[in-house]
Every structure is written in structure tokens, then in C-alpha cells.
Amino acid sequence: MDDFSSNRYYELFSKQKLNQYAIGSRSYKERLKTLNKLQVAIEETYRVQIQEALRKDLGKPVVETELTEIYAIIGDIKYAKKHLRQWMRKQQVETPLALLGSSAYIKYEPKGVCLIISPWNFPFNLTFGPLVSAIAAGNTVIIKPSEMTPHSSKIMASLIGDVFNEDHVALVQGEVEVSTELLKLPFNHIFFTGSPHVGKIVMKAASQHLASVTLELGGKSPTIVDKTANIDKAAKKIMWAKFLNCGQICVSPDYVLIDESVKTEFISSCKKWLQAFYNDNPKASDSYGRIVTDKHFERLSSYLENAKTLNAKFEVGGKMNRTSKYIEPTIISGLKPEAKLLEDEIFGPILPIVTYKRLDMAMAYINSKPRPLALYIYSKSKANTNTIINSTRAGGTCINNSILHYTNHNLPFGGINNSGIGKSHGFFGFKAFSNERAVMKQHTFGVTELLFPPYTGFKEKLARLTVKWF
Numbered sequence: 133m134d135d136f137s138s139n140r141y142y143e144l145f146s147k148q149k150l151n152q153y154a155i156g157s158r159s160y161k162e163r164l165k166t167l168n169k170l171q172v173a174i175e176e177t178y179r180v181q182i183q184e185a186l187r188k189d190l191g192k193p194v195v196e197t198e199l200t201e202i203y204a205i206i207g208d209i210k211y212a213k214k215h216l217r218q219w220m221r222k223q224q225v226e227t228p229l230a231l232l233g234s235s236a237y238i239k240y241e242p243k244g245v246c247l248i249i250s251p252w253n254f255p256f257n258l259t260f261g262p263l264v265s266a267i268a269a270g271n272t273v274i275i276k277p278s279e280m281t282p283h284s285s286k287i288m289a290s291l292i293g294d295v296f297n298e299d300h301v302a303l304v305q306g307e308v309e310v311s312t313e314l315l316k317l318p319f320n321h322i323f324f325t326g327s328p329h330v331g332k333i334v335m336k337a338a339s340q341h342l343a344s345v346t347l348e349l350g351g352k353s354p355t356i357v358d359k360t361a362n363i364d365k366a367a368k369k370i371m372w373a374k375f376l377n378c379g380q381i382c383v384s385p386d387y388v389l390i391d392e393s394v395k396t397e398f399i400s401s402c403k404k405w406l407q408a409f410y411n412d413n414p415k416a417s418d419s420y421g422r423i424v425t426d427k428h429f430e431r432l433s434s435y436l437e438n439a440k441t442l443n444a445k446f447e448v449g450g451k452m453n454r455t456s457k458y459i460e461p462t463i464i465s466g467l468k469p470e471a472k473l474l475e476d477e478i479f480g481p482i483l484p485i486v487t488y489k490r491l492d493m494a495m496a497y498i499n500s501k502p503r504p505l506a507l508y509i510y511s512k513s514k515a516n517t518n519t520i521i522n523s524t525r526a527g528g529t530c531i532n533n534s535i536l537h538y539t540n541h542n543l544p545f546g547g548i549n550n551s552g553i554g555k556s557h558g559f560f561g562f563k564a565f566s567n568e569r570a571v572m573k574q575h576t577f578g579v580t581e582l583l584f585p586p587y588t589g590f591k592e593k594l595a596r597l598t599v600k601w602f
């Protein structure tokens with residue numbers, strides 16, 4: 133249901149604006165208490181409701197919900213709780229000789245009133261993940277989840293209402309108009325997760341108030357499989373990663389670039405693993421999801437039509453059912469460069485296979501496209517792996533696996549240019565929602581005072597000395 137009223141948003145925003153200093157000055161222990169409250173609500177009170185909502189919105193199997201939504205958020209909360217005291221501490225920095233008699237530190241202070249706009253593919257994970265960073269950093273927050281997963285949004289609204297006062301954290305539901313109205317408000321920081329297309333709209337709106345932004349976007353994440361790779365293991369991991377959440381993951385392997393000499397072996401291993409994962413019948417399998425909306429189903433089926441028109445080879449799958457929004461795990465080779473599957477981010481259970489003759493050709497292909505969020509490498513060769521990493525650019529990379537770099541809280545998560553701006557997770561998320569305030573304190577007489585006007589010949593010599601020696 134749309135919660136659409138610009139006055140209501142202005143009121144909410146104003147309440148949070150007034151309250152931000154009280155929230156921001158809460159102690160470590162108080163922030164910890166808030167994180168604990170959120171953890172209990174997710175882990176205990178709402179756990180079953182979260183599972184049910186995701187089953188209704190995305191046909192998500194319970195195991196996937198547990199791992200990719202509940203475990204992911206609880207992991208974020210636990211990590212933040214473990215490190216928060218240290219993150220909140222003043223970070224002392226060195227003092228250069230020229231500033232003798234002073235000391236300095238960095239204070240991570242809350243940015244203020246923040247907006248989180250989240251997508252539908254992991255509705256809980258991608259809403260609560262940034263929220264954990266935002267509240268750990270001491271901000272107030274307005275959240276706008278995706279309209280495409282209404283059951284999840286409803287549960288999140290209820291959970292947020294239970295845990296927070298609305299002058300600290302509030303959730304508003306609705307479609308594009310709601311985001312548009314919210315984006316008119318002078319937020320201190322906007323954290324957006326979604327498509328590059330909408331990311332540009334968000335950045336433009338943010339520029340009106342010079343709000344800082346974190347943009348977690350998408351794009352085509354390539355997977356290179358070279359001829360030294362363990363082909364069977366690579367196929368197993370890629371089949372898992374590609375068809376998890378029906379391919380509707382920002383870091384899903386979008387397409388495979390494979391040495392032409394190992395393509396046949398790879399495809400036959402892929403077939404074997406798909407049969408094993410889904411008992412040779414994904415449609416009847418509890419382990420396989422569905423496409424989120426009719427619109428996305430139509431988009432994906434148009435890609436398959438386009439591939440057929442261009443005489444591509446369907447190595448696996450291709451069957452669809454409009455009513456249940458089912459698309460079979462599908463692998464396609466022999467695509468012409470102009471195929472839609474090689475142009476748009478797929479975000480669905482279709483895997484194009486592109487062959488290369490030489491590794492440098494694979495890298496040139498990747499570098500001819502916008503910079504990806506993730507680049508995966510399957511190889512036993514250290515030299516090949518290093519060459520690929522050094523000759524390409526990507527938000528993140530996983531070697532001999534896919535997706536899992538996302539789950540390590542010690543790594544920054546985010547894209548580069550078209551795939552995103554800024555980083556999240558762990559300390560990087562805390563930093564995204566903090567202003568790094570530079571504080572310098574003069575204790576005694578400062579050397580710089582010797583250089584105050586009037587500028588005598590002695591001071592000129594002193595200035596030269598400073599440039600030379602300090």
C-alpha cells in the first residue's frame with residue numbers, strides 16, 4: 133500500500149533532523165542496546181514471518197532465506213557489535229614537526245539524517261545491512277524498500293515500528309513517486325541499492341543538496357574459466373552461484389568467458405550439477421525459486437526470444453511458464469555480440485557462454501564494457517590469475533569461487549563507476565555513514581606562530597627552512 137504524502141515525509145524528516153544530535157551522542161552501550169534489540173526482532177520475533185514473506189514474494193526456499201537474508205543480517209549485527217567500541221574511538225594520528233606542540237585525531241561522527249532505498253532481490257538483507265551500519269554510526273534513518281516485494285516490506289515496516297521510534301528510524305512504503313518525494317528532502321547521506329539507471333537519478337537528486345551518496349549498483353559480472361581450471365569444480369560452483377535466487381543477485385555470474393578448448397567439458401559438468409541440485413526437475417524442486425514479477429519475466433523471456441532469433445545454441449533449459457513465473461536454468465552458447473543477453477545485465481537464470489582463444493582476448497572483452505561489480509576467476513595458474521587482476525578493474529573478485537567475497541565483513545563491498553560508488557560492509561559501511569571529522573588541538577606554543585606577519589627577512593629564511601626541513 134502506498135504511504136504517499138509529501139507532508140508526511142517532510143514531517144518525518146523534520147522530526148529526525150531535530151532528534152539527530154540526541155541519537156548521535158548516544159554512548160557505545162546505548163548503540164549496542166539498539167543493535168541487540170534489532171537482532172532479537174529478526175532472529176526470534178519475526179524469523180518465521182520473514183521466511184513466509186519471502187516465500188510469497190520470491191518463492192524463496194527457507195534454506196536460502198536463512199543463509200542469504202537472516203544469517204547475513206545477524207552476521208552484520210554481530211560483527212558491528214564486536215567492533216563498534218573500536219570504530220567509535222578517536223583515531224589518533226601523527227603530528228608533523230612543523231605542528232610541534234599540537235595533537236590530532238579523527239572522530240567518526242554520524243552524518244545525520246540518512247535515506248536508505250533498497251531493491252527487491254534480497255529485501256531484508258539489502259535493507260537491514262545498510263541500516264546496521266547507519267545506526268551503528270549513530271544516524272537517524274528513513275527507509276524506502278522496494279514496491280516489488282510487498283509482503284517483505286509489510287513485515288519490515290512492522291519490525292521497524294516495534295524496534296525504533298520514528299524520530300530515529302522510520303520505514304515508508306510505496307512506488308517510484310515515494311522515492312521521488314523523499315529525494316527532494318535535504319538528507320545528509322543517501323544509500324541506494326539498485327540499478328545503474330536509477331542510481332543516476334538518485335545522484336542527480338542528491339546533488340541538489342550536495343548530499344553524499346553510496347550507490348550499490350549492478351551490471352554484468354563476468355566469470356573467466358581458463359584451461360588450467362578444475363573444470364568440474366568450477367562448473368559446480370558457477371551453477372550454484374548463477375541459479376541461487378534464480379540469478380536475481382547483483383553479484384551473480386552474469387556470463388562465462390571460457391577457453392574454447394574446455395567448453396564442451398564445462399557444459400557437460402554444468403548439466404551434471406544442475407541435475408544433482410534440482411533432482412532433474414527444477415520446476416518441482418523446493419530448492420529453486422521464481423522470477424519476481426511479470427515485468428521481469430517478460431524481460432527475460434524477450435532475451436530468450438532474441439537469442440533464438442539469432443540462432444544461438446540452447447545447451448541447457450529454455451522452458452518457461454508465464455503463470456508461475458518459472459524459467460528453467462538455462463545455458464546458451466554461440467551468441468552473436470549484438471545479442472541482448474550480452475548487452476543488458478541479465479538478473480535471471482540464464483547463463484551465456486562466450487569462448488575465447490587467448491586470455492588477453494577475454495580481458496580485452498571485459499575492458500570494452502562498463503566496469504563490473506564482480507569479476508570471477510577460475511584458474512589453477514597463479515600467473516593467469518595475477519595477469520587478470522592486474523589488467524582489469526572490478527568492484528571485487530573471487531578466485532575459484534563466486535559470490536562469497538560478499539560475505540567477508542573484512543572486505544569492502546561495492547562497485548566502481550557504473551557498478552557503484554562507495555563501499556559498504558563492516559567498517560567500510562560504518563565509514564560510509566560517518567563524517568571523518570578532523571580535530572587538531574594546540575597544546576603549547578606553536579612553531580607556526582613564528583611565521584605570523586609582519587614578514588621580516590628572518591621570517592622569510594624561517595619559511596624556507598620550514599619548506600626544506602619539515
Ligand SMILES: NC(=O)c1ccc[n+]([C@@H]2O[C@H](COP(=O)([O-])OP(=O)(O)OC[C@H]3O[C@@H](n4cnc5c(N)ncnc54)[C@H](O)[C@@H]3O)[C@@H](O)[C@H]2O)c1
Nearest residue numbers: 250251252277278308311312326327330348349350351382
Ligand atoms: N550492488 C548491490 O549491492 C546490489 C544489490 C542488489 C541489487 N543490485 C542491483 O539492483 C538492480 C535490481 O534491483 P531493482 O530492480 O529493485 O532496482 P531499481 O533500481 O529498479 O529499484 C531500486 C529501488 O529504487 C526505487 N526506484 C525505482 N525507480 C526509481 C526512480 N525513478 N526514482 C527513485 N527511485 C526509484 C525502487 O522503488 C526501489 O526501491 C540490479 O541492477 C542489481 O544488480 C545491486
